[in-house]
Amino acid sequence: MKPPIGPATRLCMSLAARPGTFGSRFHNHLYAALGLDYVYKAFTTTDLPGAITGIRALGIRGCAVSMPFKEDVIPLLDGLEASAAAIDSVNTIVNDDGTLLGHNTDYSAVRTLVEALDADRTAPFLLRGSGGMAKAVATALVDAGFTNGTIAARNRAKGAALADRLGLTHVADPAGLEAAMLVNVTPLGMTGADADALAFTPDQIAAASVVVDVVAKPVETPLLRAARDAGRTVVTGAAIAKLQALEQFVLYTGVTPGDEQVAAAEAFALAG
Incomplete structure (x- = not known):
């Protein structure tokens, strides 16, 4: 069972000009299914540097990055994983004790x-x-x-x-x-x-x-x-969204869900 939200709850988020529901529903469904003390919330912003500073300052574990921030976010990070560096585009930020590393799970x-x-x-x-x-x-x-x-x-x-x-x-x-x-x-x-x-x-x-x-x-x-x-x-975009979100989930939590759990999370996400 998922623990109630409290001081130890870890927050993950997304940043997009036009926030959607897929990521929030996919991740939160898996948190509940696996009993993980995490919460996922979608955001938009007109202050990208401020948002990234907030991720670092508040200990937000991970952040999905969507249009139009995938390139602009790069100089605000501490480093890039190999594929993100090669592409010069980031769709995922992982926060390890205040060090922000950019990944690209779209690729x-x-x-x-x-x-x-x-x-x-x-x-x-x-x-x-x-x-x-x-x-x-x-x-x-x-x-x-x-x-x-x-x-x-x-x-x-x-x-x-x-x-x-x-x-x-x-x-x-x-x-x-x-x-x-x-x-x-x-x-x-x-x-x-x-x-x-x-x-x-x-x-x-x-x-x-x-x-x-x-x-x-x-x-x-x-x-x-x-x-x-x-x-x-x-x-389909839905197939891409599922795979990239699953990789994000594993990066954030260190947990790999089973195929049936992923399929249920995808169905729940697409129904929203």
């Missing part, structure tokens, strides 16, 4: 999922986005052997820099381009103002064999629905 989650695909590694992919999550996803694809790619990003400087670093091509607009794998790493299709937006055209979806959408809420984005209707293989 490992995406790499695990794309390495499991039965797909031609030499076929082209087209990725929309250029922010911190795009860095993690694009690097995971290249490291998994998908090296023939194009980064489509309206931010020409960031898009070109990401493409150059990975040996890929950059374009400002994906219109008219076709690829075997389509990857959406933008808010298009996310609950809110962009909920009805389709990240790629029906013609692009028809020409693809695999569609990846990092948006986790809603579970079925317009892009995923269109891809499923066209009979395409999909990698």
Whole structure:
């Protein structure tokens, strides 16, 4: 049984411009299932340096980092784990007695999922986005052997820099381009103002064999629905969210839950 909240309770948190419920529900469900004296709470902030100072000062054990803070948080930390350093993007902070280390569990989650695909590694992919999550996803694809790619990003400087670093091509607009794998790493299709937006055209979806959408809420984005209707293989944002959150959970607590416990936590998180 989970202990009642008290002075010994450890706090974990998330920082995002648009806080969601997945992380809070996933982590808190597992805390309860495993009887761990932890609490997880989602936050947003307009004072990122102040928020990071608070993590350190209050002994907050861990913090998930989402858009738009994944790159801006780096100079505020004490160090980076290898994948976060290579990508120059952080989605997880672990606090060890006041020392804040940045990790990137997005990278490992995406790499695990794309390495499991039965797909031609030499076929082209087209990725929309250029922010911190795009860095993690694009690097995971290249490291998994998908090296023939194009980064489509309206931010020409960031898009070109990401493409150059990975040996890929950059374009400002994906219109008219076709690829075997389509990857959406933008808010298009996310609950809110962009909920009805389709990240790629029906013609692009028809020409693809695999569609990846990092948006986790809603579970079925317009892009995923269109891809499923066209009979395409999909990698969902919910699958990415589960794997990266599970790695965060282990980093924060040192406890590895069982498969059934993870499945129950995922179902609970997606129902919220």
